[in-house]
Amino acid sequence: MSVVDRQEWDVVVVGAGGAGLRAAVEARERGARTAVICKSLFGKAHTVMAEGGIAAAMGNVNSGDNWQVHFRDTLRGGKFLNQWRMAELHAQEAPQRVWELETWGALFDRTQDGRISQRNFGGHEYPRLAHVGDRTGLELIRTLQQKIVSLQQEDHRETGDYESRLKVFQECTVTRVLKDGAKVSGVFGYERESGRFLVLEAPSVVIATGGIGKSFKVTSNSWEYTGDGHALALLAGAPLLNMEFVQFHPTGMVWPPSVKGILVTESVRGDGGVLRNSDGRRFMFDYVPDVFKDKYAVTEEEADRWYDDPDHNRRPPELLPRDEVARAINTEVKEGRGSPHGGVFLDVSTRMPADVIQRRLPSMYHQFKELADVDITAEPMEVGPTCHYVMGGIAVDSDTAAARGVPGLYAAGEVAGGMHGSNRLGGNSLSDLLVFGRRAGWHAAEYAAGRAPGTRPRVDDAQVDAAAAEALRPFSAGTEQPDDGPPENPYTLHQELQQTMHDLVGIIRREPEMKQALEKLAELRGRARRAGVEGHRQFNPGWHLALDLRNMLLVSECVARAALERTESRGGHTREDHPSMDRRWRPANLLCSLADPTGGPAATDPERGQIAVERTATEPIRPDLLALFEKDELVKYLAEEELSR
Numbered sequence: 001m002s003v004v005d006r007q008e009w010d011v012v013v014v015g016a017g018g019a020g021l022r023a024a025v026e027a028r029e030r031g032a033r034t035a036v037i038c039k040s041l042f043g044k045a046h047t048v049m050a051e052g053g054i055a056a057a058m059g060n061v062n063s064g065d066n067w068q069v070h071f072r073d074t075l076r077g078g079k080f081l082n083q084w085r086m087a088e089l090h091a092q093e094a095p096q097r098v099w100e101l102e103t104w105g106a107l108f109d110r111t112q113d114g115r116i117s118q119r120n121f122g123g124h125e126y127p128r129l130a131h132v133g134d135r136t137g138l139e140l141i142r143t144l145q146q147k148i149v150s151l152q153q154e155d156h157r158e159t160g161d162y163e164s165r166l167k168v169f170q171e172c173t174v175t176r177v178l179k180d181g182a183k184v185s186g187v188f189g190y191e192r193e194s195g196r197f198l199v200l201e202a203p204s205v206v207i208a209t210g211g212i213g214k215s216f217k218v219t220s221n222s223w224e225y226t227g228d229g230h231a232l233a234l235l236a237g238a239p240l241l242n243m244e245f246v247q248f249h250p251t252g253m254v255w256p257p258s259v260k261g262i263l264v265t266e267s268v269r270g271d272g273g274v275l276r277n278s279d280g281r282r283f284m285f286d287y288v289p290d291v292f293k294d295k296y297a298v299t300e301e302e303a304d305r306w307y308d309d310p311d312h313n314r315r316p317p318e319l320l321p322r323d324e325v326a327r328a329i330n331t332e333v334k335e336g337r338g339s340p341h342g343g344v345f346l347d348v349s350t351r352m353p354a355d356v357i358q359r360r361l362p363s364m365y366h367q368f369k370e371l372a373d374v375d376i377t378a379e380p381m382e383v384g385p386t387c388h389y390v391m392g393g394i395a396v397d398s399d400t401a402a403a404r405g406v407p408g409l410y411a412a413g414e415v416a417g418g419m420h421g422s423n424r425l426g427g428n429s430l431s432d433l434l435v436f437g438r439r440a441g442w443h444a445a446e447y448a449a450g451r452a453p454g455t456r457p458r459v460d461d462a463q464v465d466a467a468a469a470e471a472l473r474p475f476s477a478g479t480e481q482p483d484d485g486p487p488e489n490p491y492t493l494h495q496e497l498q499q500t501m502h503d504l505v506g507i508i509r510r511e512p513e514m515k516q517a518l519e520k521l522a523e524l525r526g527r528a529r530r531a532g533v534e535g536h537r538q539f540n541p542g543w544h545l546a547l548d549l550r551n552m553l554l555v556s557e558c559v560a561r562a563a564l565e566r567t568e569s570r571g572g573h574t575r576e577d578h579p580s581m582d583r584r585w586r587p588a589n590l591l592c593s594l595a596d597p598t599g600g601p602a603a604t605d606p607e608r609g610q611i612a613v614e615r616t617a618t619e620p621i622r623p624d625l626l627a628l629f630e631k632d633e634l635v636k637y638l639a640e641e642e643l644s645r
């Protein structure tokens, strides 16, 4: 087979968003020769699109803030299903990671007295998001890239080669994690431009590939987010945790159709924007759930006073966690009180002077002006829910980011599960990337260095050949077996998949519809084996999509099966047939793994599922962390047996 390049590294990081770059910096600084491989251009990742900010309890704007309050907010937002140790480490370490970014050259917006400014966001008790206007992710990525370049310059001074210890392979897609027995031995991928194959051998692989949004029809995610890392881990034998939890951000653009789903940052509400229905009513006051009743304002006057005097007033209900706001908008539209294009109105024009809007929300101003011809300083925006983030992901050890069951495999960022429980708070992703990206890089480097001499895992040629054959299959689709049907168009399959997930496993779920979705996914899986492409391997987007389909189908089945299994509503999983949160489900995690890891009948038979779901117990929350909450509050979340313990 035509393997173009076969190289040896200590650590390979798959993904160059915030998590991947932070992991790479850490691994390299700890002495590991580190390769970073990314599907898109270096610098183009979801992280760069992040608008609102990084959540970190620095207490710059309200000195009442500290890691314990951040921890509490994160658990409340995740409805207590968070892997609590991750939430603890995250809340404790996020401020350090933000300050560290400044020492590497990031420039955050400042308070009057020169400290890093922090803004309000849904579910955060205090102003907590460090930001750079509404372009925070850009600054984060710029800084991490700059750090990488500075490390490469350092290496050049010592070795004469910029890439001797840290190299970036951009526009390369990884399609398989390779293994030597149970252990990781490297990755297989292809260069998008040339179509040539690539093997990077390494004892440690960090997966940092981001989300799964492209499996849904309306999404804020861009083309790369096809659940590759989730699928790579599954195929390598690592289970996925709680995949039923998918976040629908309440405010995506709804009009014109060409931009449907593009994100409208939560900063719009954090800075004073309000949601209204077609009757002009600020409807969020009607949707404050019992568990949050004492923390949110009951009148518009109190809500408005909160912006100037947060210590003596309760928060506006527009700043409830995202799952609550998304469901409320969904209900308003369904009950006929929506805006002309099927959303609701989000208004800043009557709440702030035009120059303040343009200064605080420059990207939103330009986004609406250019894409929808709407001037947000003079008229309201139309917004509706959009698939935004996946809370479910690779099951990892909280301290080391090691993936469960596969020595040498690590995961960080959106692709890792556990940190956010059933619902992520805005701003908690960028901090998650930095905290756990660093931890993944650290432990991946340590693992690579800790092997006894001569025990470097071996890359098996048969696995490389099988990966190459799998990658080339779309070019001979429909010709392998005499009874193969005609080749299928990958774009058609993708559209049908997105429609299925949107209609049947979307924001509100019902048992018969999820069963229907599983049938449709089985049909699509059979057809996807015949996904065919024409032409050659040089930059062939149809081929790339045909390969991505395997990942989207695997991940979608995980979402649908886990959603069917969890008979309650919690965070980013709402069941119309089980509308309440059920405390008996609090101690339960759902783990998805391959039904037939040997690739036997279950793996190839389109009629049968590829995924097995197992119910496992969550680790009991440490007593000193539980003591941060009032007993009255715990009673609303914890199961009977947990309370009695």
Ligand code: FAD
Residues within 6 Å of the ligand: 014, 015, 016, 017, 018, 019, 020, 037, 038, 039, 040, 041, 044, 045, 046, 047, 048, 049, 050, 051, 052, 053, 054, 055, 136, 137, 172, 173, 174, 175, 208, 209, 210, 211, 220, 221, 222, 224, 228, 229, 263, 388, 389, 412, 413, 414, 415, 426, 427, 428, 429, 430, 431, 433
């Ligand atoms: P990403 O930044 O998504 O990077 C993934 C990387 O993996 C990319 O380099 C990609 O090319 C690569 N990759 C994927 N598949 C493969 C493969 N098969 N082979 C090789 N490489 C691969 N969060 C916040 O906390 N605050 C915010 O204000 C905020 N705003 C957001 C705004 C928008 C519009 C969006 C979409 C998200 C926002 N989020 C925000 C969420 C946050 O940006 C993401 O969750 C986060 O950036 C994910 O980072 P990551 O490092 O895990 O992955």
